Amino acid sequence: MSESDDLQELGLLTGTRKASQNSPSPWIIRAIKLALCSVAVSVFLVTIVHLKRAPSRQQVLDRLFPASQRRTWAQYAPYAPVAEARGPPEGCTVSQVNILQRHGARFPTAGAAARILAALSKIQSATSFNDPNLEFLRNYEYALGTDDMVPYGAEESFDSGVEAYWRYQHLVSDQILPFIRSDKSQRDVDSAWNWTAGFSTASRHKLKPVVSFIVDAAARNNTLDGSQCPGAGRGEEQTDQWLATHYPQVTARLNANAPGAELTDENTYNLISLCPFETVAYLKKSPWCTLFESIPNAFDGFEYTGDLDKFYKTGYGQYLGPVQGVGYMNELVARLTESPVRDQTQTNHSVDDFPYTFPLNRTLYLDFSHDNQMIAIFSAMGLFRQPQPLDPTEPDPDRTWRVSAMVPFAGRMVVERLNCSQSGREARSQKMVRILVQDQVQPLEFCGASENGLCTLDAFVDSQAYARNKGEGDWEKCFE
Ligand SMILES: *[C@@H]1O[C@H](CO)[C@@H](O)[C@H](O)[C@H]1NC(C)=O
Ligand SMILES: *[C@@H]1O[C@H](CO)[C@@H](O)[C@H](O)[C@H]1NC(C)=O
Ligand SMILES: *[C@@H]1O[C@H](CO)[C@@H](O)[C@H](O)[C@H]1NC(C)=O
Ligand SMILES: *[C@@H]1O[C@H](CO)[C@@H](O)[C@H](O)[C@H]1NC(C)=O
Ligand SMILES: *[C@@H]1O[C@H](CO)[C@@H](O)[C@H](O)[C@H]1NC(C)=O
Numbered sequence: 001m002s003e004s005d006d007l008q009e010l011g012l013l014t015g016t017r018k019a020s021q022n023s024p025s026p027w028i029i030r031a032i033k034l035a036l037c038s039v040a041v042s043v044f045l046v047t048i049v050h051l052k053r054a055p056s057r058q059q060v061l062d063r064l065f066p067a068s069q070r071r072t073w074a075q076y077a078p079y080a081p082v083a084e085a086r087g088p089p090e091g092c093t094v095s096q097v098n099i100l101q102r103h104g105a106r107f108p109t110a111g112a113a114a115r116i117l118a119a120l121s122k123i124q125s126a127t128s129f130n131d132p133n134l135e136f137l138r139n140y141e142y143a144l145g146t147d148d149m150v151p152y153g154a155e156e157s158f159d160s161g162v163e164a165y166w167r168y169q170h171l172v173s174d175q176i177l178p179f180i181r182s183d184k185s186q187r188d189v190d191s192a193w194n195w196t197a198g199f200s201t202a203s204r205h206k207l208k209p210v211v212s213f214i215v216d217a218a219a220r221n222n223t224l225d226g227s228q229c230p231g232a233g234r235g236e237e238q239t240d241q242w243l244a245t246h247y248p249q250v251t252a253r254l255n256a257n258a259p260g261a262e263l264t265d266e267n268t269y270n271l272i273s274l275c276p277f278e279t280v281a282y283l284k285k286s287p288w289c290t291l292f293e294s295i296p297n298a299f300d301g302f303e304y305t306g307d308l309d310k311f312y313k314t315g316y317g318q319y320l321g322p323v324q325g326v327g328y329m330n331e332l333v334a335r336l337t338e339s340p341v342r343d344q345t346q347t348n349h350s351v352d353d354f355p356y357t358f359p360l361n362r363t364l365y366l367d368f369s370h371d372n373q374m375i376a377i378f379s380a381m382g383l384f385r386q387p388q389p390l391d392p393t394e395p396d397p398d399r400t401w402r403v404s405a406m407v408p409f410a411g412r413m414v415v416e417r418l419n420c421s422q423s424g425r426e427a428r429s430q431k432m433v434r435i436l437v438q439d440q441v442q443p444l445e446f447c448g449a450s451e452n453g454l455c456t457l458d459a460f461v462d463s464q465a466y467a468r469n470k471g472e473g474d475w476e477k478c479f480e
Contacts, residue, residue, distance in 0.1 A: 057152045058159070060283045071404040072299035074306025075371050076276035078105050079156045079410035083440035085167075088418050089452045092432065096417035097168050098332055098365045101160065102374060103187040104153025104194070105280040105409040107145040108273070116274060117142065119267035126258035133294050134257055136287040142274075149187040150281045156410035157191040161198025164364070165207075171363040174207060178364040181213045183224040188368040189214055191410070195366065213357055221348035223327040224369040226376055228346050229478035232320035235312025241392040242308050243269060246301040253295055272302045280409070303404065304395045310403045311390045314376035322466070323474035324373070325380030329467035331358070335365055336417050336433065336457060344470045371407035378406065378413070380467055382446040383437070405438055413437050417457065431457035 055063075067080035088094055108116055120142055129135055149157075164178075172178060178199065182192040192211045200208050215222045222228065247265035254263055254271075263271075271288060278286030292298040314321040323345065330343035331352065338360045341352040352358040369377075378384055386401050418432040432454045435442040447455035447463035455463070466472055 057155045064285050072303040073276040074303045075403045077404040077408040079408050082405045082438040085439045092418040092420035094416050095419045098415040100367045101412040103191040104149050104156040106149045106187050110146045113146045115270045119270040123261045126261040131257035133291040149190045152280050154194045157194035158198035161195035162202040165199045165202035177209045179362040180211045180366040182368040184215045184217050192368045221346050226324045226373045229324050231478040238308045238312040238392040245393045250298050306403045310375045314372045315379045317389050322379035323471035325377035326467045326471045328377045329380050345475045374407050433460040
């Protein structure tokens with residue numbers, strides 16, 4: 001803009017167009033301009049502040065509890081990335097993606113709710129409350145639902161759809177939409193649809209993916225939910241051992257301050273769980289959080305209870321845990337290699353043998369599942385293997401088995417198939433596999449991965465002998 005244009009503008013703005021006839025000295029013009037500019041900027045900023053949307057649920061929660069603190073909530077921790085996302089290494093492009101995702105934040109399951117209510121009725125029957133942090137119980141009402149997702153969980157699922165679009169939009173088009181499967185549970189179905197809404201919104205509604213397949217309510221063979229191995233244990237022994245080791249002091253303190261409650265260590269655990277459950281449901285800090293923050297070690301013990309529970313329920317600590325993830329692993333291998341599913345465990349052949357219910361020609365696959373099932377799948381594959389089983393009385397502070405980082409609400413494993421050009425031979429390329437869990441690249445030592453977490457597809461498939469040999473006899477043991 002020339003000086004005279006500037007003047008014209010000033011004239012228009014101030015209504016003193018004629019001023020240019022008798023030009024004021026340039027510094028005055030600059031001063032006026034500066035003043036007008038600052039007025040404009042202030043008006044702009046004030047408007048922004050006023051128009052600014054209410055903070056997202058994510059922001060509200062982050063203000064209440066930073067992600068580092070939420071780690072102690074174990075499997076009830078909301079989604080948080082564990083590492084900064086890294087794109088594929090140089091020379092590689094992503095050619096297929098498989099996302100296995102847990103539903104978003106939810107209410108307690110019916111079973112957990114019953115245990116919570118049992119503990120609540122005990123503490124509410126106390127003859128007095130001798131701790132100011134217990135005062136809230138005088139007019140406390142438990143009002144959580146059961147099993148279903150909470151609005152915060154819907155937002156987590158929506159956001160993950162947005163993120164998937166931004167990362168992998170090059171893989172999809174209205175001809176090749178994501179193929180989305182969900183377990184039949186309502187919270188998984190809701191998560192899946194919220195994911196599609198996020199994905200579609202991010203594409204400015206150019207792409208409209210739908211939930212392609214929901215497991216039939218009557219289906220016994222289901223790779224997205226466990227409980228199909230009647231012979232497997234539940235891992236309760238180890239968590240009970242830990243509760244008995246760690247919680248007596250916490251429980252004694254509660255009982256002393258709430259005479260007559262006569263809580264057990266298990267009751268204590270269930271009352272602590274109200275902190276994450278109420279916080280994600282109401283997006284306000286639950287009074288249970290304040291109470292247990294005032295009692296040393298209450299939350300650390302809570303985290304390890306979750307870690308032990310998963311390790312011994314469907315993880316490496318459960319003899320028949322990993323086999324429950326075999327069916328899914330064989331489906332994954334089928335997709336990665338674009339060849340029919342070969343499995344004799346819990347896949348449903350009436351579904352997997354047909355291209356409309358189990359296509360092999362897509363590029364982005366989504367599966368909505370549950371924490372216990374995802375742990376079985378990780379363990380069938382070889383992720384998060386521990387040097388020795390988790391000690392039920394003494395946590396190893398350096399363990400990599402932390403369920404808050406493995407299966408938080410809306411937690412996800414992303415299996416990428418990449419096409420990498422081989423150095424020196426531009427024309428040739430190699431299929432590779434890379435796996436991210438909460439954005440953290442997994443080491444994949446079991447298929448000889450390089451430092452950047454890449455295995456060749458062949459090496460990855462070879463490494464899955466346990467799944468490909470139908471659990472090496474373990475599946476039959478489920479029914480013995
Ligand atoms: C994938 O296969 C199905 C069934 O054979 C076919 O109808 C569809 O057009 C194919 N899609 C693509 C993107 O090739
Ligand atoms: C998202 O999930 C909520 C349940 O939390 C559900 O009521 C809603 O219908 C879902 N949204 C979509 C687009 O399906
Ligand atoms: C297999 O899937 C079909 C279609 O969803 C369902 O009707 C059937 O019950 C399933 N079979 C088993 C054994 O799970
Ligand atoms: C369901 O699983 C059982 C046990 O592995 C298997 O024998 C049966 O064929 C499966 N049913 C279907 C429909 O795939
Ligand atoms: C893989 O990359 C090479 C070049 O590096 C390219 O020629 C080839 O078409 C790509 N293949 C796929 C399946 O994307």
